[in-house]
Amino acid sequence: MxxxxxxxxxxxxxxxxxxxxxxxxxxxxxxxxxxxxxxxxWLDEQVNPQRYSEVSAPLLAPSAYTASANKLLKPGERIASVSFPDGTGSVQVSVSKAAEGGGRPQRSWIWLDPKTAEPIERAGMNEGIVRVLxxxxxxxxxxxxxxxxxxxxxxxxxxxxxxxxxxxxxxxxxxxxxxxxxxxxxxxxxxxxxxxxxxxxxxxxxxxxxxxxxxxxxxxxxxxxPQAAGGPGGPGAMALPLMLPRQSVDQAASAAQVAGNGRITNIAWPTDKKREWTVIVKGKGAPTGVKVQDLDASTKLSPPKPETVARTMRRIHDGTGMPLVxxxxxxxxxxxxxxxxxxxxxxxxxxxxxxxxxxxxxxxxxxxxxxx
Structure with a gap:
């Protein structure tokens, strides 16, 4: 040498x-x-088993869950989205509130019993051991x-x-x-x-x-x-959900279900920057995104988002959707x-x-x- x-x-x-x-x-x-x-x-299920009960009864109308979640809202908070379980889990409602002095809205979560819409738990976005990790x-x-x-x-x-x-x-x-x-x-x-x-x-x-x-x-x-408008740092990052949209959540869900022909897994509220509902409908194939205009309930299917290099890097890093090996x-x-x-x-x-x-x-x- x-x-x-x-x-x-x-x-x-x-x-x-x-x-x-x-x-x-x-x-x-x-x-x-x-x-x-x-x-x-798996870790979240072990730490929070109350959020992962088996779903055996038909789900209620979306408005039943939002009505229950509304009772737990604090001043200034608005419902941003509602997600429905696929066999196991709770109905999860995302809540948003404008941050003081600008910046990203503050987020919280509310978990509801899928059978009764009764509240199970409420937590801030960064609360709990999994969020701490x-x-x-x-x-x-x-x-x-x-x-x-x-x-x-x-x-x-x-x-x-x-x-x-x-x-x-x-x-x-x-x-x-x-x-x-x-x-x-x-x-x-x-x-x-x-x-x-x-x-x-x-x-x-x-x-x-x-x-x-x-x-x-x-x-x-x-x-x-290009990075989506609603991504980190994008112009949609400061958007807040509308407090009183013209279409009800049930009307938006009904219109999306007809257009997407499947089971609804997520409904995102229209915002002050984009007045349209975003509904994810899961059919036989890949989930379909449906845009429902808040003005007249007209619908438009969203093309699947392309796999960007940034998304691929994240999946490689955290293992999401990657092989078990x-x-x-x-x-x-x-x-x-x-x-x-x-x-x-x-x-x-x-x-x-x-x-x-x-x-x-x-x-x-x-x-x-x-x-x-």
């Missing part, structure tokens, strides 16, 4: 080491929360700049995974030598080297997609379709970085103790030599 290669390897080792040491306290909660959120629906993973629960902080941590993890793969590569012998468990004399080092190798490339993918999600403006130019890889990709951060710190402390021991021994030998 040439001297320049040795110097480069030492430099990358220092970068890899200090990324793990300095960012361990942030990497561990990010990784573990990401692993948990792979099973978001989302907030922790998406922004470290830091308001304002949290998502950017997570994005730069993703850059560091991408660099760490790639440098770790290079540092794993055996200096002598074949590549298969690197797959041996006993490359190092202690358990932590062997676990770090072997676990780091197997997770390096998946972790690089998860880190890169996480960076994309954290900095969408920097990557929008690569998207197949990839979801398992994401789960392990959340557990292992936390373990690697701990084992890396233990390896560093072990090296420091060994160096201190050698220094003390050398100092003692030197003092003995001077005394003699």
């Amino acid at each position: 040439s001297p320049s290669t040795i110097r480069l390897r030492r430099a990358w080792f220092q970068i890899h080491k200090w990324i793990g040491i300095l960012l361990a306290a942030l990497i561990i909660p990010l990784s573990l929360s990401g692993a948990a959120l792979v099973w978001h629906d 989302h907030s922790l993973h998406g922004s470290l629960m830091v308001p304002g700049v949290g998502r950017q902080i997570v994005g730069w941590i993703g850059v560091a993890m991408l660099l760490s995974s790639l440098t770790g793969l290079w540092l794993w590569w055996p200096l002598k012998g074949s590549v298969t030598r690197g797959l041996r468990w006993d490359r190092r004399p202690d358990f932590n080092s062997n676990l770090h080297h072997l676990g780091g190798f197997w997770i390096a490339l998946p972790l690089a993918v998860l880190s890169a997609t996480g960076v994309w999600i954290s900095f969408p403006a920097a990557f929008n130019q690569f998207s197949v379709a 990839w979801q398992m890889i994401i789960f392990v990709g959340g557990i292992l970085p936390a373990i690697l951060a701990v084992t890396g710190i233990l390896m560093w402390l072990r090296t420091r103790r060994r160096r201190d021991k050698y220094r003390r021994a050398a100092a003692f030998a030197e003092s003995e030599a001077l005394a003699s």
Whole structure:
């Protein structure tokens, strides 16, 4: 190995080491929360079983649920949407309220019994352990700049995974030598080297997609379709649902059901920026979006939204709609970085103790030599 290669390897080792040491306290909660959120629906059902009762009776008219939800509204709140379960779950009503001083509207959720429309629970958008995990993973629960902080941590993890793969590569012998468990004399080092190798490339993918999600403006130019008006940062982000739309929710649902020919799964209210109902109807094929004009109840089928690069990146990152094998890889990709951060710190402390021991021994030998 040439001297320049040795110097480069030492430099990358220092970068890899200090990324793990300095960012361990942030990497561990990010990784573990990401692993948990792979099973978001299952976790929510375990934490909130009251929201997931079996539905055996026919659903009531949409107005029955909105009337029940209206009784729980606080001053200034408006119903934004209502979602209906598919076999298991509650009717979920989304509530919106204008934020003081502008900004995104405040959101809350109300869960209703699908058989009786009786309220089950009400919670804010960021309340509950699952929402806390989302907030922790998406922004470290830091308001304002949290998502950017997570994005730069993703850059560091991408660099760490790639440098770790290079540092794993055996200096002598074949590549298969690197797959041996006993490359190092202690358990932590062997676990770090072997676990780091197997997770390096998946972790690089998860880190890169996480960076994309954290900095969408920097990557929008690569998207197949422009960002929708109602998306983050779009002109529809500040829209509020109408408090008194012209069409009732039952009228909008009836018109959409005729046009879409299926079962309604979601109804979104018209807003002060777009006076049309958006109804999702599920038939034999893929769900169909139906736009119902609030002025005259005329309908128009919405073409399916194209799969943008941004959406694909998010699905790769969180596993939504992906094969079970990839979801398992994401789960392990959340557990292992936390373990690697701990084992890396233990390896560093072990090296420091060994160096201190050698220094003390050398100092003692030197003092003995001077005394003699």
